[in-house]
Amino acid sequence: MRDGIMLLYHSEIFEKHNTGNHPECVARIANVNAMLEKKGWIKQSTKPNWLAATVEQCRRNHTESYIEQLHRWCDQGAGRVESDTVVSIGSWDAATLGAGAACDAVRRVFNGEDTQAFCAIRPPGHHALQDAPMGFCLLNNISIAAQCARTLGCHSVLIVDWDVHHGNGTQASFWEDPSVGFVSIHRFPFYPGTGRKEETGAGAATGTKVNIPVPADTGPKSFLDQLATQTEKLAQKIKPDLILLSAGFDAHVADPVGGLSLEAEHYFEAGKWIAGLAREHCQGRLVSLLEGGYHLQHMPECVDAHLRGMTA
Template sequence: MVHLNHPHSEAPRLYVVDDALFEQHRARGAHPERPERLEAARRAIERCAAAGLSIERVATRDATEDELARVHAPSYLESLGRVSGHYAALDPDTYVVPRSVDAARRGAGAAVALVEAVLAGPGRLGVALLRPPGHHATREAGMGFCLLNNVAVAARAALSSGLSRVAVIDFDVHHGNGTQDIFWDDPRVLFCSLHQWPFYPGTGSAEEIGGGEGAGYTVNVPLSDGATDAVYEAAFDELVLPVLDEYAPELILVSAGFDAHERDPLAAMKLSRSAYAAMGRRLAAMAAAKAGGRLAVFLEGGYDLAAIEGSLAAALIAASGREADEP
């Protein structure tokens, strides 16, 4: 049974990017970052439709060279070009198979396409179901399962379209070191990360605040292992939301990893899907207050399939203003 906050209102729209090419990024052996994660995310979209959201599909495309060059170093993009079509490893965790680089380029372009759709009108909520994920990819290198930094490519595209303030909120259990690296000295992007710490990749202390003109525009919220829903909600209310309110972004982007869920095999946090609903609700309210309601969510990590499905659905349904009972 679904409860509607506004039973007589028009169904809220959810803009979605997804592409079958993302399934072609598959390790030859067992690996936690696997295509089944995408299937779980697609089931989350089905839950959103069942809760009354109107699903609007957005066409995907490859990222252009200019879009990638705004974020990544030419030498790194050249190195990706050399391994495209082959089997390779960027590090012990990060694999490349023949279609991986194609999938990454499509994912980065899909991220831009989603932002274009969200910016095309007020009050727009969107989600990008992307593989490989992106938030560990730095300007100079891929790592941590990530090849290209999707959310960073999307943020720079938004700035190039005329925006002057974009916020990136990252609640993946691992610190978004790549996004931090890319926007370290850029005050046009507020980067805020909540993450288990100390933990992979070793960055993300509260003392890391950005540099140069970007000093103060990186906000890290390191949390001890075992953090619960209440800890995350307090961190949002006491740290994340006040910073967002002061910054007044014109667009909010979310690096949405679901590996802080209590079921996740790679981390040690204790979140339930209720925490993800709470974060989605709060971010949508902030977007409505400051950013014309424009909110775009990008799939990052999360390695328990049931946790991905339930948590992504909970976050999006809550962000849309609707409420769904537990199944």
């Protein structure tokens, strides 16, 4: 079945989400797509045919009234719908195609068509709440994907979020759900203000959410060590069938929005580490989704390093 080194989801439709002069801009994905072509990823990978997420798939994570509202905003090209979040005419197609990529990748990886997938998608998703947009995010791609995994019979999903911001939307989706483990490492105190160590889930899910808040002066080694230690501990505990990654690249030293002290090659190490973790726990099944990362040159370099690490 495997004719490429991984499944790679990329499309010019993600450029239809026009945000104007906003850090989460069209040039981000245009530059990622150019890098994927230039570095040979498109040639070496399998590009699946996939469809936009259906309303039914989105409803596994979002409320019906929010999905309807989002669709109306997009039809109207409503502009700023939340303090940080912009919607244009093309946003519905981009957002649903991104969530659809995440679901399709989960299905193919869970069915054994390939072990690894990377989704070069936008808008990002991990801040989106079940009933509202937030922080550049419209649909919570990774939450929708985790819900899809469960409908396929996946008993335990591990979501790892190394975006520099806390994945508050994802955490909220699975706060009381013990079948989805969640680890987030993020700069703290920082946007969106959540992600304290004490936030570990509720009820039967207590202990399945792990937050690693780190100060702004945290070095790359400490960042990666803490992420690996805490994630390995949680993986032992929840025994995942599948690992999903919120791959943000805004912990890069030059990132204009986030920024810690990571450089592109640290994402090579991180990619290698998480692919190894997936091999150890779930036959290598790993689906990585692009989240943040706002430096127009460095972010695509970080994606390249991440993919080199994953496939090393």
